[in-house]
Amino acid sequence: MTAAGTVPSPPSRGACWIQHWDPEDVTFWEETGEKVARRNLLFSVFSEHIGFSIWTLWSVLVLFTGPEYGLTPADKFLLTSVVTLVGAVVRVPYTFAVALFGGRNWTVVSATMLLAPTAAAFLVMEPGTSFGTFLWVGLLAGIGGGNFASSMTNINAFFPMKKKGWALGLNAGGGNVGVPVIQLVALAIIGAGGGPRVLLGVYIPLIVVAAVLAALFMDNIENVRNDTGAAQDAAKDAHTWIMSFLYIGTFGSFIGYSFAFGQVLTNQFGRTPLQAAYLTFIGPLLGSLVRPLGGRLADRYGGARITLWNYVGMGAATAVLVFASMRKSLPLFVVVFVVLFALSGLGNGSTYKMIPGIFQAKALAEGMAGEEAASYGRRLSGASMGLIGAVGALGGVGINLAFRQSFLTYGSGTGAFVAFLVFYAACFAVTWAVYLRRPATRAAARATAEAKPQLSYAEV
Structure with missing residues (x-):
């Protein structure tokens, strides 16, 4: 902590590395830290936004593939499943790349890498291209999904605990908006009679802009260092895998439905x-915009509570979808x-707020307190975010494969x-059992038997 009355000096930006960073220090945060954190958040959002657009590129490109391309509905669902799978897998190394190379440095590299899948799609997007070629190019597009993990890990280190729900929600929500934006751009291009190469030509310069802005205006934090022990500790902690399961239900749903909605229609x-393009962007747009609200509500009422009731709503909505699907009611659907x-x-916002809180x-x-407790929380939550984000994104693979099998078997979703x-019912049960259920007798017995603070997750 800084001495009373001492204004902390601005962090050094020599070679874009910040030597001192303590967001839990109120004086440091108000005088210096908040401005720097907000600047990094802004350009992180833009880079992650472009990454999401490229990751979900094929949810749009498959709409351009008419009969002349020779792709069946099952082929298209398999293609989008492969793209989602790669995006999930690369989230793990992307998480640790932040600590290895620095948040600013890796943002530049990861943004630049998006040129590869975009240029490759530009070359092959024409009738006569084999399905196998489309699959390989789709594999490349999956790297856009990794930008989320590195961006979230990076921003998690910049903000104090009381601001994490809002900051992570805004960072992720701004990135998620990349899904409806690319769908809106595709809608405009389709409506104007343009082809897929026009869409790809729009995004190539935007990728360059994202990389240049990150290089000019973002920072690395010196004390965020690669810690393989943190990765091992996070992987051994049961909460990492419990939260991964819950994140499948929220983010897995978001990304899976983003890829599949147009194909179902x-x-x-x-x-x-x-x-279909007139409708597909609406859901991802709203889902992206409310993500910061989920984080804000979690900051105020507790992520576990918001997540629990959110699953109630998701279950109820899905039940109505079953009815609408059986009755073939397009407006209701x-x-x-x-x-x-x-x-x-x-739910994306509330579940991600839970991670550092846990x-x-x-x-x-x-028995830890102050900076020691905050450092422990940052260390394990940062390491666990990549694993949780990766497993959660696998839910998108499951959704697309489930739709593929449902259409093959029943001819509908x-x-x-x-x-x-x-x-969703299972997610509700796990959230309640692990984070909100507190039997009075057991809690009372522990309270009398132990002098140290009692572990409670109800407020995380």
Whole structure:
């Protein structure tokens, strides 16, 4: 802590490395830290936004692939599943790249790498290209999904605990908006009679802009160093895997539905690509915009409580979707699907707020305090975010594969929605059992037997 009345000096930006960073120090935060953190957040959001757009590029490109491309609905669902899978897997190394290379440095590198999948898609996007070629190019697009993990790990280190829900929610929400934005751009291009190469030509210069802005205006934090022990400790902690399961239900739903919504509309309800494009952006847009609200509500009421009731809403919406799918009611289907998107975004914000709160609560229960507890929470939450983000994104793979199998078996998405309803019920049960259930007798017994603070996750 700084001495009373002492204004902390601005952190050095020599070679873009900040030598001193203590956001929990109120004086440091108010005089210096908040300005720097907000600047890094702004350019992190932009870079992650472009990353999400490139990751979900193929959810749009498949709408351009008419009969002349020779792709079946099953081929398209498999293609988007592969893209989602790669985006999930690369989130793990991207998380640790921040500590190894620095948050600013890795943002520049990861943004620049997005040129590869975009240029490759520009070259192959024409009738006559084999399905295998599309799969390989789709694999490249998956790297855009990794930007989320490195961005969230980086921003997590910049903000104090009381601001993390808002900051992480805004960072992720701004990135998630990349999904509806690329769908809106595609809608404009399709409506104007343009082809997929026009869309790709729009994003290539934006990638360059994102990399240049990150190089000019972002920072690395010196005391965020690669810590393999943190990764091992996070992997051994049961809460990492419990939160991964819950994040499948929120973010897995968001990204999976983002890839699949347009295909469901074209295959089940007979919409044309242009008609589908008029609708597909609405759900991802609302889901992205409400994510910061989910973080803000979690800051105020506790992430576990918001997450619990959010799963109630997701389950209810899915039940209505089963009904709408069986009755083939397009208006009801679209409205409720958009509501489900919004709830998934709200849950994204609340679940990610829980992560640092859980490890902070464990530190306090072990008798740590002040910067020691905050450092412990940052160390393990930063390491766990990559694993949680990766497993959560795998939910998007499961959703696309479930839709693929449902269309092959039943000719509609109804079977997939029934499976999703069961999964949301399981998420509700896990959230309540692990983070909110506190039997009075057991709590009272522990309170009398132990002198140290009691471990409670209800407020995380």
